[in-house]
Amino acid sequence: MNLNKVLILLILIISFIWLVVPFTMAILWSLVDPSEPWTVDKIFPPVMSFYRWNYMWENSNLKEALLNSYILAPTTALFCLILSIPTSYAFGRLNFYGKEIAKLLTLLPIVLPPFVTSIYFSSILFEIGFQYWKFGNVLIAHVVLFIPFSIRIMTVCFEQVKQDVIDAARDLSASKIEVFKTAYFPSLKSGVFASILIVFILSIEEFAIAFIIGAPDFITIPTILYSALGQDFVRPNAAVISLILVFPNVILMIFLERVLRSANPALISGK
Amino acid sequence: MKALNYLKIIALLLPGFGLILFFLGMILYVAIFQSFGLFNLSGEDNFTLQYWEKLFNRKVFYRSVNYSLYVGVISSIISVALAYPIALWLRKPFYGSIIINSILKAPLLVHGLVAAFLFVNLVAYHGIINQIFIFIGLWDEPIRMQNDKNAIGVLILQVWKNLPFALLILLGSIQSIGDDVIDAARDLGANSFARLKKIIAPLTISSMQAALIIIFIGALADFSFQSIAGPTNKYSLSQLMLYYKNNGRWHEAAGVGVTIMIISFLGAIFISYLTKFIFFGRKINEFK
Amino acid sequence: MYRKILAVFSLLSVMLYSGFTFGGSHNWDEVLAEAKKEGKVNWFQWYLVDALAEFIKPFEEEYGIDVVITQGKHTVNIDKAVAEMGRSKGDIDVLSLGFDKIPDLNMPGMFIKLSDELPKDSRTTNLAGVDAKDYAYAWWGNQSGFAYDPEKVDESKLPQTPEEIAQFWEANPGKFGFNYENGGSGPSFFQNILRVMGSADFTSGESSPEKISKLKPGIDYFNKYADKYIITAGNADSIQRISDKEIWMAPAWEDHLAGLQKRGEVRKEIKMYIPSMGMNGGGNGVAIPKNAPNPHAALVFANWLLSAETQTGFNRDFGAAPLHPEADDSSALISNSQRAYRQNWASNPFSKDLTDHFIEEVMMNR
Numbered sequence: 001m002n003l004n005k006v007l008i009l010l011i012l013i014i015s016f017i018w019l020v021v022p023f024t025m026a027i028l029w030s031l032v033d034p035s036e037p038w039t040v041d042k043i044f045p046p047v048m049s050f051y052r053w054n055y056m057w058e059n060s061n062l063k064e065a066l067l068n069s070y071i072l073a074p075t076t077a078l079f080c081l082i083l084s085i086p087t088s089y090a091f092g093r094l095n096f097y098g099k100e101i102a103k104l105l106t107l108l109p110i111v112l113p114p115f116v117t118s119i120y121f122s123s124i125l126f127e128i129g130f131q132y133w134k135f136g137n138v139l140i141a142h143v144v145l146f147i148p149f150s151i152r153i154m155t156v157c158f159e160q161v162k163q164d165v166i167d168a169a170r171d172l173s174a175s176k177i178e179v180f181k182t183a184y185f186p187s188l189k190s191g192v193f194a195s196i197l198i199v200f201i202l203s204i205e206e207f208a209i210a211f212i213i214g215a216p217d218f219i220t221i222p223t224i225l226y227s228a229l230g231q232d233f234v235r236p237n238a239a240v241i242s243l244i245l246v247f248p249n250v251i252l253m254i255f256l257e258r259v260l261r262s263a264n265p266a267l268i269s270g271k
Numbered sequence: 272m273k274a275l276n277y278l279k280i281i282a283l284l285l286p287g288f289g290l291i292l293f294f295l296g297m298i299l300y301v302a303i304f305q306s307f308g309l310f311n312l313s314g315e316d317n318f319t320l321q322y323w324e325k326l327f328n329r330k331v332f333y334r335s336v337n338y339s340l341y342v343g344v345i346s347s348i349i350s351v352a353l354a355y356p357i358a359l360w361l362r363k364p365f366y367g368s369i370i371i372n373s374i375l376k377a378p379l380l381v382h383g384l385v386a387a388f389l390f391v392n393l394v395a396y397h398g399i400i401n402q403i404f405i406f407i408g409l410w411d412e413p414i415r416m417q418n419d420k421n422a423i424g425v426l427i428l429q430v431w432k433n434l435p436f437a438l439l440i441l442l443g444s445i446q447s448i449g450d451d452v453i454d455a456a457r458d459l460g461a462n463s464f465a466r467l468k469k470i471i472a473p474l475t476i477s478s479m480q481a482a483l484i485i486i487f488i489g490a491l492a493d494f495s496f497q498s499i500a501g502p503t504n505k506y507s508l509s510q511l512m513l514y515y516k517n518n519g520r521w522h523e524a525a526g527v528g529v530t531i532m533i534i535s536f537l538g539a540i541f542i543s544y545l546t547k548f549i550f551f552g553r554k555i556n557e558f559k
Numbered sequence: 560m561y562r563k564i565l566a567v568f569s570l571l572s573v574m575l576y577s578g579f580t581f582g583g584s585h586n587w588d589e590v591l592a593e594a595k596k597e598g599k600v601n602w603f604q605w606y607l608v609d610a611l612a613e614f615i616k617p618f619e620e621e622y623g624i625d626v627v628i629t630q631g632k633h634t635v636n637i638d639k640a641v642a643e644m645g646r647s648k649g650d651i652d653v654l655s656l657g658f659d660k661i662p663d664l665n666m667p668g669m670f671i672k673l674s675d676e677l678p679k680d681s682r683t684t685n686l687a688g689v690d691a692k693d694y695a696y697a698w699w700g701n702q703s704g705f706a707y708d709p710e711k712v713d714e715s716k717l718p719q720t721p722e723e724i725a726q727f728w729e730a731n732p733g734k735f736g737f738n739y740e741n742g743g744s745g746p747s748f749f750q751n752i753l754r755v756m757g758s759a760d761f762t763s764g765e766s767s768p769e770k771i772s773k774l775k776p777g778i779d780y781f782n783k784y785a786d787k788y789i790i791t792a793g794n795a796d797s798i799q800r801i802s803d804k805e806i807w808m809a810p811a812w813e814d815h816l817a818g819l820q821k822r823g824e825v826r827k828e829i830k831m832y833i834p835s836m837g838m839n840g841g842g843n844g845v846a847i848p849k850n851a852p853n854p855h856a857a858l859v860f861a862n863w864l865l866s867a868e869t870q871t872g873f874n875r876d877f878g879a880a881p882l883h884p885e886a887d888d889s890s891a892l893i894s895n896s897q898r899a900y901r902q903n904w905a906s907n908p909f910s911k912d913l914t915d916h917f918i919e920e921v922m923m924n925r
Contacts, residue, residue, distance in 0.1 A: 007360065008367050015374045018431070022389035025399055029392065034823030037802060043402065060609050087287030096280050106288055107539060108295040110488050120298040144294045149485070151287050153440070156477045160447055190443040197379075197439065205382055212639055219629075225384050226632070229499065233795040234824045235392075237609070242385040249380035330923045396805035415733075415805070418792060498741070503790035504925035514740065517634040518911050519663045 029239035084150035092158025157191030343491035346429035354437035444478035593855035688903035695844035700880030706811035728787035741793025753777035764906025817878020
């Protein structure tokens with residue numbers, strides 16, 4: 001128990017350096033007033049104001065991007081999960097010729113460089129006559145790109161379902177639903193949330209597809225961020241955008257922690 | 272009956288695996304053929320090996336391969352090596368474990384580009400680290416840490432971003448091992464090391480492979496961390512590909528793209544076998 | 560559902576109008592009326608996006624046309640235009656592009672000939688050695704030079720030639736930096752060093768291994784002093800480091816520095832000059848794709864961008880070199896006498912081979 005306390009303390013100290021310090025710096029940078037730049041000889045910004053916050057909120061497409069990204073990402077996560085389950089079931093519980101190769105091939109979208117993928121992707125979508133519905137296009141591309149993660153995670157979950165438990169349930173002539181509840185559900189539950197969470201995060205972060213296929217009608221967070229941190233890099237403005245983008249994620253984190261906690265099998269069974 | 276079985280499997284594979292095969296097959300087809308001079312965007316198609324020859328004759332190509340492998344290997348190993356013991360520690364809930372869990376996972380929800388930005392703020396010439404050390408009097412003048420030559424900045428960022436990712440995958444599989452299994456092993460007299468080796472490791476090896484492979488490939492193909500915090504005298508493979516593409520040299524860009532894919536595949540296979548070998552030694556078949 | 564209906568309608572309208580959209584016979588008043596109906600223009604632009612959004616507000620008010628500025632990297636924007644070439648209707652109404660990119664593009668295939676559609680005015684289509692043949696007009700002029708910190712650098716002895724620059728490096732190691740990617744200020748610098756020191760012909764774009772081998776004196780120069788200068792991550796990083804007092808001198812763009820200073824991002828004391836050995840100047844153009852979704856609004860917006868008043872505004876607010884003969888350029892960072900040192904970018908394929916060679920022989924040896 002004492003070791004645990006020491007470890008907790010250690011992690012708290014590290015995470016202070018890991019999280020608190022960088023964000024404090026970002027907050028300070030975002031408050032730098034344009035009338036005087038913050039140079040190395042000054043510990044704090046010489047003139048502080050909320051000018052940058054107002055300016056960025058008014059003059060950029062932040063609001064629209066936030067809305068788009070936070071609709072796109074959960075939709076992608078849900079589609080990936082639903083579409084991945086049959087394949088993962090086959091990978092995890094059935095034996096067939098060429099399974100290992102098929103498993104390896106599912107990793108394809110991860111190994112393709114995003115910029116090349118997106119350029120060819122947009123022309124393929126055009127070929128099949130699907131180019132006008134921007135949201136749909138980006139959604140399809142994201143689903144294809146991120147479904148390997150869902151498949152991989154869900155396959156692991158299906159593999160972990162214990163055959164003896166299924167057999168035992170069957171022997172006790174349990175209905176299909178009951179077999180699912182006792183044998184599959186405990187293994188799958190954490191995988192479902194892990195899959196949703198990971199795909200959600202990947203979709204929120206994706207830039208190449210969102211820009212090449214989505215622009216100009218469909219702006220996402222990374223599209224804005226990329227220009228703020230790239231060619232036009234202006235530290236105080238980048239700080240404002242970064243902080244605005246992190247805020248909804250913090251709320252989401254709190255929410256997801258609740259969901260994940262209730263999904264933790266060890267906690268549910270009370271052991 | 273057998274044919275019916277195969278139909279069932281194909282039907283099961285169609286929505287997930289089939290979707291990937293359809294779109295990515297097409298993209299892959301175009302990329303590979305483009306590296307051999309076909310699918311020319313600005314002229315005649317011409318099957319040729321000259322673009323591959325050009326790539327193989329250049330220092331920058333080998334250096335990029337080496338450098339990307341370095342970042343990929345080191346970041347995946349460090350991330351998983353740190354995440355594994357933490358996941359074991361957090362297996363059973365204890366007072367404060369929820370908070371620790373949230374704190375450790377927080378970087379997952381910070382966009383990679385934001386992370387790079389925050390990091391550069393710290394290590395910049397004008398950053399807080401320099402200011403603190405000068406204030407203490409340890410350094411006389413600021414030290415240049417940004418874009419360091421050994422890519423330590425990139426590695427820190429990769430671990431920062433990927434450790435929680437590995438933790439998420441590993442914790443899920445470690446927690447799904449029933450206490451009854453571990454208790455049984457304990458009752459049979461297995462000490463904690465034996466329990467780890469005989470029970471936990473074999474049951475979590477797939478998730479460990481998954482974490483290693485996904486992090487390796489992600490770090491190998493990294494572009495954003497490298498372009499913001501990486502060394503200025505090296506290109507990562509993605510950067511090199513973009514460099515060619517930005518100059519309208521699609522065939523060479525496709526060549527680099529194909530290289531990334533080949534290395535990723537070989538890396539994934541290598542990781543699978545290596546982890547199995549380390550954990551099971553020569554006894555792979557016994558466990559199956 | 561709404562989106563679907565919209566998609567069908569836009570498809571229909573494209574079919575009805577195709578072949579007639581850019582007929583060229585209608586007069587400017589008709590264009591204005593049509594533009595108002597379209598009500599929107601998508602401008603693909605890669606730098607100063609937020610500041611420009613503010614700058615174009617008077618246009619939106621005057622014409623009742625919403626300007627949607629899309630954020631994205633320069634080359635990605637061009638790729639998008641190329642990728643969309645085959646479509647009957649694209650996403651891009653007005654595309655900004657560097658004049659140095661124009662020779663690589665199929666201009667007549669992708670863009671409309673602006674001189675056929677816009678009202679008569681003085682515009683620049685020939686810039687920095689590139690003739691866009693009226694498929695693009697320059698709307699933004701820029702010049703590269705050396706930005707420096709006057710507190711640290713003796714202004715009476717600013718280095719002008721490769722020899723003097725080497726002396727500066729020897730005397731102040733680690734205080735001069737340049738980039739070789741993420742912007743052209745560093746490439747302008749090493750291209751000019753290679754030009755001045757070697758014997759290769761920079762006026763022609765023709766390239767051969769022999770011609771590249773003539774660059775050797777400049778390559779040796781960079782390798783000899785490799786530990787005296789530093790490599791920055793890009794245009795913005797170079798200026799930022801001068802502002803942070805980490806380095807004292809770096810190649811930079813005049814408009815970029817002026818813009819950053821006007822918006823209080825970097826110290827206002829930083830100054831700029833063009834060394835007598837020469838630094839490249841250039842500019843960015845606008846072009847309208849043949850498949851622009853709002854073709855009339857695109858024309859009206861391009862016409863406004865290129866007008867004398869707007870060009871004066873760009874100089875006043877951003878430090879860009881005006882490209883309309885009647886525009887006023889009184890607030891520039893670089894003195895007029897130094898403008899004579901302007902050089903043009905080497906043409907392709909030589910320019911690409913030179914950059915490759917420089918990266919291979921200088922950067923990869925670091």
